[in-house]
Amino acid sequence: MTASEKAPATRNNDLIYGLNDRPHLTATVFAALQHVLASFVGIITPTLIMGSALGLQSEIPYLISMALFVSGLGTFVQARRFGPVGSGLLCLQGTSFSFISVILSAGFMVKARGGGTDEILSTIFGVCFFAAFIEVVLSQFIGKLRMLITPVVTGTIITLMGLSLIKVAMTDIAGGFGAPDLGAASHIALAALVLGTIVVLNRVDVPFLRLGAIVIGLTIGYVVAWLMGVVDFNSLPEVPLVSVPVPFKYGFSFDWVAFVPVAVIFLVSPLEAAGDLTANSMISRQPVKGPVYIRRIKSGLLADGLNSAMAAVFNSMPMVTFAQNNGVIQLTGVASRYVAFFIAGLLVILGLFPMIGAVLQLMPKPVLGGAELVMFGTVAVAGIKILAEAGLHRRNMLIVSISIGMGLGVAAVPEVLRELPKALHNIFESPITVGALCAIVLNIFLPEEFIELEEDEFDPEASVLQVMQNPDMPAKGEPTPATVVAQSNR
Template identity: 75%
Template sequence: MAGYDMTTDRNAPATPSVRNELIYQLDDTPAFLPAVFAALQHVLASFVAIITPTLIVGSVLGLGAHVPYLVSMALFVSGLGTFVQAKRIGPVGSGLLCLQGTSFGFLSVILSAGFIVKGRGGSEEEILSTIFGVCFCAAFVEIFFSQFIGKLRKVITPVVTGTIICLMGLSLIKVGMTDFAGGYGAEDLGALHHLALGALVLLTIVVLNRSSSQMLRLSAVIVALTLGFAVAWLTGRVDFSEMAEVPLISVPQPFKYGFSFDLVAFIPIAVIFLITPLETAGDLTANSIISKQPVKGPLYMRRIKSGVLADGCNSAMAAMFNSLPMTTFSQNNGVIQLTGVASRHVALYIAAILVLLGLFPMVGAVLQLMPKPVLGGATLIMFGTVAVAGIKILTEAGLHRRNMLIVSISLGLGLGVAAVPEALAQMPEMLRNILGSPIAIGAFSAIALNVFLPEEPVAEDDYDPEAHLHTVLQNRQDDACEDSLNTLSRDLDPAPRSN
């Protein structure tokens, strides 16, 4: 059944203007070559982010033999998810040019779930069976709440979201630093040659990120990883001997490793599925701004609900095809502004490229050979960036006395149980496993305190329309569209600034 076209509403509110005029509007159909060129830039901007969570999970949980297939499936489902999100199938999909990819937000809770199974002697297949089974069930939390996104945002406010995102980044720093120093199980952990290789990647990202060229900034991580991989290969630290055993084609098999469920692993993952809808809403809002689409009114809300619903459905599909949960990527908003191409038809080319890459496990096999310090040099920055993103949200939400109390208690509990897990030793095993997750205990604390602590009245003199704007957009807009956001201040300002 053809979906409702949300791009042709005569009663829609005026569209915000953007600094750069679009070459192709949302419903335009570019010629083949411009479409392919734009699609390749989206893929290059997102490729590393799509595969890195899988590489990290495979490395930390010791799933080496399965990593090539898992990377292939990550690319495959990203292609399918991108198609669904842009094409809009019935009520599912935003109808925007936005790319779906593996979410970093779930890393810490998925690793925790894997360690639960590993701790009781589970095999690699049992670990994967539990991870994908739990993620499949938890995805329905987002599917359900997609229809109540407005009410959800009243409970999970920016102070809650910022606290949880900050905890996500901080709890993963140890993973990134361990890889930087040589990786889990390395006999020479911390050796100078490991640190030098990781530092090379890290410094390359820093230098390229400070470049005046937007293309270099977008490709900083890819260039740094390629350089690090090349140096490792030239110094004899990459062994291609096992590549001959990699099959030519990866055949997607639903629940290849079986289907298992664990309540203790489910709860923290379900909590994150309550957070991702808010992030997706912000990403879709930023995408709407850059694509010159309305950002308020029934058309906008329908787009947000359909986009979040697609996120949940795509995450369930990802689990079925043996991949980690997905979310709408934000870095592609910058690519749209860079290229001037907002046509959702380009997403069909993006989807085709990702699906084709996913069918060939050689891609995952080569990436698996990447030395841990190379990966650690990049992920250390990525995880730190996640934590800073949470801090930015908290700053924009306002760190007055009430919010500081919520953040302080939640961060203290989350980081506390991570540093001293023995503090929960006397609790029942199920409760200990649930609260032993920094994300879970921090999220429960932030949500409960946010609900029960009374709001502090805001004086009219303290009203800041720019802070209000960022709150409305859930603090998730890209730096690339910052100039465009400023033009919305007048429309979204419910009260004049007091003189």
């Protein structure tokens, strides 16, 4: 290893414990708790949204338990590193918002043909299991993938992800699907309280409050809703004391129509995760170029893919490396990967108690909707930021305008697909699929000059490094879709 490939010898004053340091127990537990706090809402919310939208109320407590359980296992694998699997960094794995829209499409498709709870979930998890291996394979060719899935393609897809979910957030703000009093003033007031709390806390100068803004906002909204008599704890579902993880509890099914949209998102996930891992490496004072860095990125992406497959086995949605935990490292000054072992243990323990999911299930939809609006809007804005950094010149504007127009147009007027064969109709009714396909095809047939990077030159986060080193300077060069993970709370 050359000197330029080694981590800096001098430790940054803000970093108290380096990657391989072993903090004392108090510091370890304190740091682990903050990571769990920062990621808890992100881990459980996708499952809450999926279960509520698909009418799977009886299974939500168990599904939330499994989301926490597999997040703990995935975090351990990523930090512990088993052979070529795992980055060896303090990075937390959790369920991804990116998959919500396509998973809901798959679930509604099965539901429309008369499928019950078991068939819906077996199809979702079966499709996610196979699709995860797309990321497993692509993790070894991340440099080449970047040549096809360029920032303009990824920015378009991420923007569509956020925009397509806004309807879900607004419906929850109004009271939720099927609410008899949809749009009642009390619903709007609760959502406004949560939204206002998050906005205010994000503007304070206390880093801890900013990191926990969504958790605090949801907690305040939940308590106020209880005081208003909206929450009835007497209606808590009966759940066992302990959740026993059962592989493919609901069975195992596969559907090509449901598979395609999920596979599209797994094309983008490796690029986004590469940015997470690069930002984490930089914060942890690890190499951000050279063969050591390349091996770490490949190993981390391989773990991401295998963890998503494991999540499907244990009845949970696909996982991704969380970005917000990079902020916790900066806040605590603790980058030790040994902290991740405590985080993993806490998440696994939390996942064994379904009562946690049962209590969260009673959270009123307007309370959740107030936070969803922020989270989904942030996803859309992150995509817009990638597009802006990629450069909205004539070629890129043409790609973006057609792709987003087609994606949102199909969602708004599904009748446009009426003449298509049933199989194609089901595939293309997803705005993500339509928009992504348009962006990829247009990007190929409207090429621009580029220099193909060699594997050992791949630097997926050059623009993030520039921005983080000089926040007032716009990023230059070709940014990657992973820019979002260093600059937004997923």
